[in-house]
Amino acid sequence: xxxDQTTDTRLxxxxxxxxxxxxxxxxxxxxxxxxxxxxxxxxxxxxAGVPLLxxxxxxxxxxxxxxxxxxxxxxxxxxxxxQEGLESFLQDRVSSTRYFASVxxxxxxxxxxxxxxxxxxxxxxxxxxxxxxxxxSGGKRVSYAGPYADKSSNYANHxxxxxxxxxxxxxxxxxxxxxxxxxxxxxxxxxxPGREGFWILRASFDVETLTRFVAEIELSDRDDAFxxxxxDMLQTTSxxxxxxxxxxxxxxxSQQKVVSIAKIDDEVVGKGIFGSVKVQGSPWTLVxxxxxxxxxxxxxxxxxxxxAVYLVIVFVAIGIxxxxxxxxxxxxxxxxxxxxxxxxxxxxxxxxxLASIGRLATGVAHEINNPLAIINEKAGLIKDLFEVHPExxxxxxxxxxxxxxxxxxxxxxxxxxxxxxGFARRMEIDIEQINVNEVLREVVGFLERxxxxxxxxxxxxxxxxxxxxxxxxGLLQQVFLNIANNAMDAVKDGGEIGLSTMxxxxxxxxxxxxxxxxxxxxxxxxxxxxxxxxxxxxHTASSSDLxxxxxxxVFCTRERRLPSFSRSVRTxxxxxxxxxxxxxxx
Amino acid sequence: xxxxxxxxxxxxxxxxxxxxxxLNMRHYRARSVYSAPExxxxxxxxxxxxxxxxxxxxxxxxxxxxxxxxxxxxxxAIILLSGQGSLQTENWIHxxxxxxxxxxxxxxxxxxxxxxxxxxxxxxxCARKDGERGKHGQA
Numbered sequence: 001x002x003x004d005q006t007t008d009t010r011l012x013x014x015x016x017x018x019x020x021x022x023x024x025x026x027x028x029x030x031x032x033x034x035x036x037x038x039x040x041x042x043x044x045x046x047x048a049g050v051p052l053l054x055x056x057x058x059x060x061x062x063x064x065x066x067x068x069x070x071x072x073x074x075x076x077x078x079x080x081x082x083q084e085g086l087e088s089f090l091q092d093r094v095s096s097t098r099y100f101a102s103v104x105x106x107x108x109x110x111x112x113x114x115x116x117x118x119x120x121x122x123x124x125x126x127x128x129x130x131x132x133x134x135x136x137s138g139g140k141r142v143s144y145a146g147p148y149a150d151k152s153s154n155y156a157n158h159x160x161x162x163x164x165x166x167x168x169x170x171x172x173x174x175x176x177x178x179x180x181x182x183x184x185x186x187x188x189x190x191x192x193p194g195r196e197g198f199w200i201l202r203a204s205f206d207v208e209t210l211t212r213f214v215a216e217i218e219l220s221d222r223d224d225a226f227x228x229x230x231x232d233m234l235q236t237t238s239x240x241x242x243x244x245x246x247x248x249x250x251x252x253x254s255q256q257k258v259v260s261i262a263k264i265d266d267e268v269v270g271k272g273i274f275g276s277v278k279v280q281g282s283p284w285t286l287v288x289x290x291x292x293x294x295x296x297x298x299x300x301x302x303x304x305x306x307x308a309v310y311l312v313i314v315f316v317a318i319g320i321x322x323x324x325x326x327x328x329x330x331x332x333x334x335x336x337x338x339x340x341x342x343x344x345x346x347x348x349x350x351x352x353x354l355a356s357i358g359r360l361a362t363g364v365a366h367e368i369n370n371p372l373a374i375i376n377e378k379a380g381l382i383k384d385l386f387e388v389h390p391e392x393x394x395x396x397x398x399x400x401x402x403x404x405x406x407x408x409x410x411x412x413x414x415x416x417x418x419x420x421x422g423f424a425r426r427m428e429i430d431i432e433q434i435n436v437n438e439v440l441r442e443v444v445g446f447l448e449r450x451x452x453x454x455x456x457x458x459x460x461x462x463x464x465x466x467x468x469x470x471x472x473x474g475l476l477q478q479v480f481l482n483i484a485n486n487a488m489d490a491v492k493d494g495g496e497i498g499l500s501t502m503x504x505x506x507x508x509x510x511x512x513x514x515x516x517x518x519x520x521x522x523x524x525x526x527x528x529x530x531x532x533x534x535x536x537x538x539h540t541a542s543s544s545d546l547x548x549x550x551x552x553x554v555f556c557t558r559e560r561r562l563p564s565f566s567r568s569v570r571t572x573x574x575x576x577x578x579x580x581x582x583x584x585x586x
Numbered sequence: 587x588x589x590x591x592x593x594x595x596x597x598x599x600x601x602x603x604x605x606x607x608x609l610n611m612r613h614y615r616a617r618s619v620y621s622a623p624e625x626x627x628x629x630x631x632x633x634x635x636x637x638x639x640x641x642x643x644x645x646x647x648x649x650x651x652x653x654x655x656x657x658x659x660x661x662x663a664i665i666l667l668s669g670q671g672s673l674q675t676e677n678w679i680h681x682x683x684x685x686x687x688x689x690x691x692x693x694x695x696x697x698x699x700x701x702x703x704x705x706x707x708x709x710x711x712c713a714r715k716d717g718e719r720g721k722h723g724q725a
Contacts, residue, residue, distance in 0.1 A: 366642065369690045369691065370598050370601065370690065372690070372691045373598070373601050373690040373691035373692065374598065374600050374601045374604065375691075376691035376692075376693075377601055377604035377605055377608065377691070377694075378600075378604055380604075380608055380694050381604050381607060381608055384608055384611050384694075388611060410691055414689075414690075414691050418689060
C-alpha cells in the first residue's frame with residue numbers, strides 16, 4: 001500500500017478515535033433530548049388531563065347526588081301515596097267487616113243462609129272478597145259463606161286469630177291456606193250479647209287487590225315494588241326477588257310511618273335506591289327499589305364529554321405547539337440570517353482592514369523605492385566615475401568600499417520593499433499559475449532573519465518537478481506563513497523545521513511543514529492518553545478562512561519517523577472556474 | 587554593435603538623469619524626460635529605439651504612455667520600470683505592449699542587459715517593417 005494511503009487510513013482511524021467521545025457525547029445529548037421530549041409530552045398531557053379528570057369527577061358525584069336526591073324524593077312521594085291508599089283500603093275493609101259483625105246478631109250470622117245473603121251482597125260491593133266465616137271463641141267454624149265450604153279447620157292457634165282475640169281486630173299475612181289460594185284475612189272479634197264469650201267474623205280477601213295498590217307506584221321495567229311481611233317474606237310478586245311467599249334478603253326495613261330511603265347495592269338488585277314504609281295496622285311493609293337509568297348513564301355521558309373536552313384540549317395544545325414551533329423556526333431563521341449578516345460584515349471589515357494594510361504597505365514601499373533608486377544610482381554613478389577617471393581621486397581605495405556598502409544596503413532595502421510590495425499586491429484575489437515551491441521560498445525569505453538569529457536548522461526538500469497550480473499566490477503565501485510561524489513558535493532555539501513538497505498520489509500537491517517542537521497541547525494530551533496519529537484541522541483561525549477559500553485540506557499529525565508532530569498541507573488541483581469562485585469567496 | 591538610443595521617462599528627475607548619465611558613460615545614447623507629454627514629444631522628434639518608462643507617472647500611467655508611444659512609433663521597444671512584477675505586466679509583455687520590465691531600484695548591469703535585448707527587438711521590428719514596406723512597394 002502506498003505510504004500516502006497508509007497515512008490517510010491511519011489519519012482516518014485516528015480521527016474516528018478522537019471523534020468517538022464527541023460522537024458518544026452527541027448520542028447522550030440526543031438521548032437526553034428524547035427523554036426530555038417524552039417527559040414534556042407526558043407532563044403536558046397530565047397537566048391537561050388531571051384538572052379535567054378532577055372536574056369530571058366532581059361533576060359526576062355532584063350530578064349523581066342531585067339525581068339520587070331527586071329520584072329519592074319522587075320515590076318517597078309515590079310510596080307515601082301508595083301507603084295512604086293501602087292503609088285507607090285496609091281501614092275500609094276492616095270497618096266494613098266490623099260493621100257486618102256489629103249490625104248483624106250472632107244468631108243471624110251463625111245461620112249459613114243469612115251469612116250467604118250477606119256474603120252475596122258484600123261480594124257485589126267488594127269483589128276481592130273470597131269468603132266469610134263466623135268462628136267460635138275456640139276457633140271452630142260456626143257458619144260459612146263462600147266457595148270453599150268443605151274446607152274447615154280450627155284456627156285457635158293461628159296468629160291472626162290470637163291477635164283478633166286479643167286486639168279485637170287482626171289482619172293476617174298473605175298465605176295460601178287450605179284453599180291453596182293466596183289471600184289474607186281480616187278478623188274482628190265481637191262479644192256475645194248478654195253472656196260471657198266472643199265470636200269472630202273472618203273475611204278472606206284476594207291478594208290481587210294489594211298487588212294493584214302496589215302497582216300504583218309508577219315504576220320502570222328496571223324497578224320493583226312489593227309487600228313484605230316481617231323482614232323476609234314476600235307478600236306480593238317481586239320482579240327481582242320472585243313470587244309471593246318466597247324468602248328474600250333485604251336491608252333493614254322501616255317500622256315507622258314515614259318512608260325511609262336508602263341506597264342499595266347488592267348482588268340481586270344491583271345499585272339503586274331502596275325505599276320502605278310500614279303499612280299501619282297491617283303486618284306488611286311496602287318496599288320499592290328503583291334503578292334510574294339516568295344514574296347509569298351519567299358515567300357514559302361524562303365519558304363522551306370528557307373525550308370531547310380532552311380532544312378540544314389536545315387540538316388547542318397542538319395548535320399552540322405548532323404556533324410555538326413555527327415562531328421558533330422563524331426566529332431561528334432570522335437569527336441565522338442576522339448571524340450570517342454579522343459574519344459577512346465582520347469578514348468584509350477584516351478584508352477591508354487587510355486591503356488597507358496592503359495599500360499602506362504599497363504606498364510605503366513605493367515611496368521608499370524611489371529614494372532608494374536614487375541612492376542606488378548615485379552610488380553607482382560614483383563607482384562609474386572612479387572607473388572612468390581612476391586618477392581623479394587619491395582616495396579611491398577608501399571611497400570604493402564605502403560606496404559598495406551603500407549599494408549593498410540599498411540591495412537589502414530593495415529586497416524588503418519588493419517583499420512588501422509582493423505581499424500587499426496579494427491581498428487582492430488574483431488567480432494565476434503558481435509554482436508552490438516559489439511561494440514557499442518567499443515564505444522562508446520572510447522568516448530567514450529569525451531563522452538565522454535563533455539558529456534554527458531549515459531543511460528544504462522541494463520537488464522540482466512539482467506541477468503548477470492555479471490559485472491565489474498571496475492567499476497561499478498567507479496560509480503557509482501562518483503555519484510556518486506556528487512552527488517557528490513551536491521550536492526551541494537551535495531546533496529544526498522542514499519544508500517539503502511532493503505530488504500526491506490521489507491528485508494535487510502535498511506540502512509538509514514539520515518541526516521538532518513541543519507540539520500542540522491538545523495533541524500532547526491525546527498522546528498521553530495513548531492515541532496515535534491525530535488528524536484534525538489545526539490551522540489558525542485566520543488561515544482557516546483562507547484555507548476554505550483555497551480548498552486546502554489542512555491536517556496536523558504526528559508521524560512515526562519524526563520526533564514530534566508535523567503539519568501537512570494537502571492541496572488539490574481545481575478547475576479554473578472552481579478556483580476563481582472559491583478564491584473570490586463567491 | 588551600436589549601442590541603443592534610449593529615452594528614460596520618470597518623474598523622479600534625479601533618478602532619470604543619473605541613470606541617463608550612467609548609460610551614456612557606457613556609450614548608450616540616453617536622454618531623460620520627466621512626464622508623459624515630454625516623452626511623446628521626444629518620441630516624435632528623436633525616434634528612440636528603446637524607452638524605459640516608469641509605471642507610476644503622474645497624469646498618465648506608464649502602460650498608457652507605452653500605448654500612446656506605440657501608436658506614434660510601433661518599432662520602439664519599451665521597458666517598464668515598476669515596483670514589482672504582476673500578472674498584468676506579464677500580460678503586457680504577452681500582448682507586445684512592452685518587451686520587458688525592471689524593478690526599482692535597478693542594477694545597471696541588469697538594465698543594460700535588458701536594454702540590449704530591447705534594442706535587438708527594436709531592430710527586428712524595423713526589419714519586419716522594412717520587409718512589409720518592400721512587399722507593399724513591389725505590389
